[in-house]
Amino acid sequence: MSQLEVKGLNKHWGDARAVNDVSFTIEPGEFVALLGPSGCGKSTTLKMIAGLEEPTSGSIHLNGRDLTHLPPGKRGLAMVFQSYALFPHLSVAENIVFGLRARRVAIEEQNRRLRQVTELVDLGAQLHKKPGQLSGGQCQRVALARAVVAEAPLCLMDEPLSNLDAKLRNEMRAELRSLQQRLGMTVLYVTHDQVEAMSMADRILLLNEGKVVQNGTPETLYGAPESTFVARFIGNPPMNLMQKDAQHLGVRPEHVRVDPKGVPAHVMHCDYHGADTIIDAVLPHLNQQTIKLRLPGHQQLPQGRELGLSWDRHHEHHFCLQSGQRLNPVFASPTLTPDETETHHVA
């Protein structure tokens, strides 16, 4: 049986539809990322699952139990907040067992779980400090420990790493993922950072304007984006989308290579990133549209330098010009004729 089941969830504020008919399920032990740009409704969705926001319509079931209208405390969920929401007047230990005390768990059990969890997140020396005396990364661990100690069937995380600096964020990402896998936690993780979603999640729910635009593994979202929105959102730099033959032709910068026999182009701008260089080039045969390509190492090409560019047919993505929907089936095969692709046109 699926662990969490969200069906037809809606949240409207007046005419504004913050969340519009969102449905998905999460299996036990799965790490699902709710990804999207700011204002796409991902936090609102999370809050409705947590019970902090009342849905306009729709239902939320956890292990077959209807949670839709239960108060937050009765749902048995754990949550990590973006601000950590640590109680500033309580010590780290008191913060961690706050929920256990509120639920009147026996003292011995509280202490046993506290010991266990402090070992897991490596907080032993900090137990008697107040949150104000901790660094950002340590606060993050306390928030995580408070969520883990509840042993809840589902743990919600609302951009938990976004207040950390880049280096720490990378470390915590790996740590969080390994903790989740060791404990077999079921996690719904809200983020606007595609790198977090791609690197940690088993599955990504990409939201835009309150709707789920694609639900799939990171590889699927990267390899077969269902619309131009997904294509532009996933990948850095984003996929090149060029208008060609009444379609959008999409090619990822990393799939474009320099090939003297390929499409002629000339260099506009080079952006050196260390391990590789992103080159912006203009395609004179394609209405002067620009294309980005990724070349390894330091490639400082002069502006206007003539290049030939090519890519494999199976790296092409085709999208409808009007609706932006994907036209070719998953991983277009090079033998596909234009007539066949038209049958998938859903404009």
Add this chain to the structure above:
Amino acid sequence: MNRLSWLHAWLMLLPALAMLLAFTHIPTLTTVWHSLFFPERGGAPAEFAGLDNYRMMLDDTVFWQALSNNLWYALGTVPTSIALALAMALWVNSKISGRTALRLAYFTPTMLPMIAVANIWLFFYSPEIGLFNKVLALFGHPGINWLGDSDWALPSLMLMTVWKEAGFFMIFYLAALQSLSRDLYDAAALEGAGRWHTFRRLTWPLLMPTTLFVLVNAILNAFKLVDHLFILTKGGPNNASNLLLYYIYENAFSFFDSNYAATLTVVMLALLILLALLQFGVLERRIHYR
């Protein structure tokens, strides 16, 4: 630091320093000085009294009565108005309709001048035509002489003070409540903390700095409030509602014994400083400041 920046520092401090010296420190010192003299009699220079004024004070039953009245007055008004203020703040901080009107209603007593307030309450307390006795009459009660009965005069003053002060303190609690992070409450709610648990473990400790501030102010007010006595009881009957500051006023301007008034003032000042030190000393250590 060089000489010029020292000069700058003192120049910057000068305005505040001048005000404090002129209106606080110098008057305090002259009060202490005055309390060491007998009153001038018939143009003769004031005679040095040493601690005689203080000895006289210890034998003065009215002083002891005013002091004990004041302690009861503080004990009766401070906790009640703080509890009421907190309750009202929690209420008007919740999502209820018309809460702006409610906040304003609670704050109105604070906006009115004390003399006006006392006049309004005089009508409530009047023995024959007063509101309270009219209500009591509905239940067949003969009525109480609120301000004329020595058992009721002080409690009547206390009731009015609570009414006046609670709205004022509510504003501080309300401001503090609104600065508390929504996330903390969301987190507590998710952890399954009920309303009472949330209040006891979260709201109350986080409001402690405000409570200390309000407590200090409430106690100082309890010793400083004097305006309503002029309208309502004039300290009577038989000093039953006399408070320290009013007794000081009586000594200075009715009995024209400004030296004894200075003595009482010094004692009151010492009392207030002691109370403030005690509060900060005891509570400071148990308060979490963000």
